[in-house]
Amino acid sequence: MRSGRSTRGRTALMRATALAGALQVLLPNPAAARLTQMELARVAVAPPPDARAPLDLAFTEADGERAVTLAAVAGGRPVLLLPVDYTCGNVCDPMLSLSAAALEATGLVAGRDYGFVLVGLDPRDGAAAARRMLAADLGAAPSPVRPRALVGTAAAVDTLTRALGYGYVPDPGTDSIAHPAAAILLTPEGRVARILSPLALNGRDLRLALVEAGEGRTGSLGDRLALLCYGFDAARGIYTPLVRRILAVAGVATVLGIGLLVLLLARAGRVRRA
Template identity: 70%
Template structure:
């Protein structure tokens, strides 16, 4: 199956609008054409611009995307730092899944939050990061980036990440999607942060790490598991497993015949 098809399936699985208002229930005023632009559908060769500069809410000052990735497999979460509907549980579930991987942030992988609303400041970014990621240790390792409209547009365009502002509710419709990047900025997977678990996320990070993350056991596990973009899960590759089992059985039979044929016959 072509990679573009996998991305389209991942987009449908991950799509979730975040439309809230500060007072009263949500009242989305977007039409179908506008909502059709809300998607996480990167091109097959999608790559983020590593030289793009953002404000670093955690450490102060500015940083480039390349520095935020640190050459490691990266889980990037585009968020609205003032969204209290989907973004809060999205970060909480991501933090829980990352803790269950057994991998160490800042050593085995990078975690990068990127604000999609240019009006959000560093204080809002820090509040969401510190409140929702679960543990102070993980929050301290996560980069929380804020940028102007031009920087946000360039990054989201590179990611194929579409979102729409709803003036009626002063909020954004955006996908609840996690972008898994390789150390050099290539988009490896689109994951649903609302359905992450430790095993699948570990396998995804090991795969994106391209040999620099995880151990031999993880890489052997990837030989038996494949990513199913329709479900967002790593599932056993039954044909590969059955093929390997059949080959092992044939080899064992051949070896047994060879051993028996070389045994001296009794008179």
């Protein structure tokens, strides 16, 4: 029963995060879009219970154009996964640059403490399109935080997005894709740990999220102690101090303890008088 409540709570938390307004939906040009309201309603992030990425899925890495699996890319580390449209003309570019900046601000080391992965949603976009996006947003020079950009077949992309509960809709009229602006944080085993807004990430919160998703394999002892005093605010998509809550609980426990002590002393006095 406890594990069931935990799973339901974790799922509710992720869905609340996805629906709280922190995750913007990237839509095609409204003047040319032909998507119906019913189609747009499918554009959302709603991971099923215990959602996890199939780590045996094969993709092609843009740099070097070699075949890799998600397991090889993850390498036993927590992974920040960004589903993107490599030819997106809306917010995919700032999604990438802001996520890279937040990851650099964590102080963690890419490739050692975490993985940073892009997956193209449009199977028609090949490795060249992914490399153009990386060069435009992050520059051609080597960077301490450079994602591994993957392209895949329609079947591989569909399998991954279905497993993660990530809904998107292609718009043939504008040759673009309506999709959520969401970063999916995976544990080393591929389980969905958090749904984050890549447009509102900061180094502190992202570090704590990576440490939490790493399940003891990432970060320092101080980070793990900090998680005892911080909690994830699903509505705001950030970690907030729980000190007030802890103090409130401690205060109630103190009052109850004093009340119990007074009651025991009163009973002891009546026994002695008798």
